[in-house]
Amino acid sequence: MAAPRLPRPHRFDAYAALAGLLGGLLLWGMGLAPRPETEPVVLFPGPWPLLVPLVVTAACELMRRAAPRVALPVATAALVLDTVTQGNLVTLVMFTDVMYAAVLYGTPAAARRIPWITGLLSVAATLVPFAVWRVPEALLIGVAVGIVSFTPASTGLIVRNHRDAAEAARLRAEQTALLAEMDRVQAVNAERARTARELHDMVANHLSAIAIHSTAALSLDDAATTRRALEVIRENSVEGLAEMRRLIGILRDTGGDTAPSAAPTLDGLGALVEGARANGLDVRLEAAHGEGLPAPVELAAYRIVQESLTNALKHAAPGPVGVALTRADGVLHVCVTSPYGDRSSPRAPGSGAGLVGMRERAAxxxxxxxxGPEPAGDGRIWAVRAALPLTEGDPA
Structure with a gap:
């Protein structure tokens, strides 16, 4: 099985490794070393042995971001080797950068452990030499270990925490923006659906009456019938324009002095039924809904009755149409019934959105x-039934 290949080094790390290697070679060529050959700690005197830790640390600098778990142990071994040679300041500087990168780019577990380990090593390097030699200068060993190991490790942890906090803040901002956009889209879709329902319910009733009576006026060669049809057409045209102006007023309302006209309420059921009778329906109204109904419930009930009468005008067989509104146990019950016949085609074209709109209003x-159709006596009727809770949150 082939060994896993190390990831490709980052370009900045390659530049840093090259700069460190060249800087170390420059100090080596100038003969600048932190320790003379005569020090007891120097086990490998001479200028050549210090090149080995320099080259190894430069290689670790090259992999500081791509493979921090490999770079730090190898760089630590190179630093130990450097301490028994005359040493090179650039090797020390590159090691601190490898330690910093191991915390910043390593795993979260390594980022938590390395500062603790280096901190303990710094404390041990301070206390043990002082306990052995009993001289103040021994404390400098711990200070040096802390500067080389604990300081870059803790700095890397601080930078990593700030980077993670910034990333978390960015993600929260993106999520907030996404949720805001979703809310905006839902609000736009809900407003479009509401406008579509209002437009359909307002216009369909009047246009259906206009279409039916204009067909009658064109097909019957009778002056009285034609005049009556034209009167109904005019009446529905005027009412349709008034409804359209109301909807346009709502859409254009910006809170100025000119307020749009009020939405229809159940007090207008009588006029609605009279208009249906003028259009040719035999409508019977039974309303016992009382007072104090919520405005959304009144509007929904009014529109359901209006759309049901429109459908009866287009599809119902000849016969009485019943409209009943009753209030019981905190629920307003709306029922509209009409004769169910086998009409081959509607008296006026429709879009099929009426039932959808009524169902949406109830939902x-x-x-x-x-x-749907229901049996009634010797025949069948088409019944529209809606139950509208009067208190928000009541079970349907």
């Missing part, structure tokens, strides 16, 4: 919605 209030 937004945590209510329920059902629509």
């Amino acid at each position: 937004l209030l945590r209510g329920t919605f059902e629509a």
Whole structure:
């Protein structure tokens, strides 16, 4: 099995290693060494032995970022070897940088352990020589060990903590921006859906009546029928324009002096039913909802009744249409029934979004919605049923 290849060194590390090697060679060529040959600690006198730790430490400097777990032990061994030669200041400087990089770029476990180890070594290098020799100069050994090992290790830990904190802050900022964007998109989509529901419910009723009566006016050669159809068309056109102006006023409202007209309430059910009767429906209204209903519930109930009457105008067979609103146990129940026939095609074209909009209105209030054919007497009816909780958070 082939041995794993070391990662490619960073370009900056290559420059640092080359600069350190050249600087060390320059001091070596000038004969500058921190220890003379006569010191007892120098086991390998002469200028040549100190080149070995210099070259090895430069190689470790080359791998300071790519392989810190390998670079630090090897550099430590090279430093020990350097202490028994005449030494080179550049070797010492490069070792401190390797120690710093091992904490900064190493694993989190190594970053926690290395400062502790170097700190203990510094304390030991201070106390043991002083206990043996009993001279103040022995304390300098611990100081030197602390400067070479503990100081770069602790500096690397501080820089790493600041870097991790900055990275965490950046990630939190990105997450906050992402959540804000998601909220914005959801708000835009919700507003679009709300506007689509309002636009559909406001316009579909009037345009359906206009389409049906204009068809009747064109197909029947009767002056009275044509005049009546044109009156209904005009009435629905005026009401549709008023509804459109209300919606545009809401969309353009910026908090100025001109406030948009109020949203429809259940007090307008009578006018809504009268308009449906004028359009040709035999509508019977039964309302016992009382007072003090929340505005969202009133608007949803009004729009559900309005859309149901529009669907009855387009699809229902001849016969009575029933509208009932009852309030019980904190829930407003809305029921609209119409004769269910086998009409081959609707009296006016539709988009199919009416049922979707009614279901969405009920779901937004945590209510329920059902629509479909039901048996009734000798035939069948189409029933629209919605249960709208009057208190936010009530179970549907």
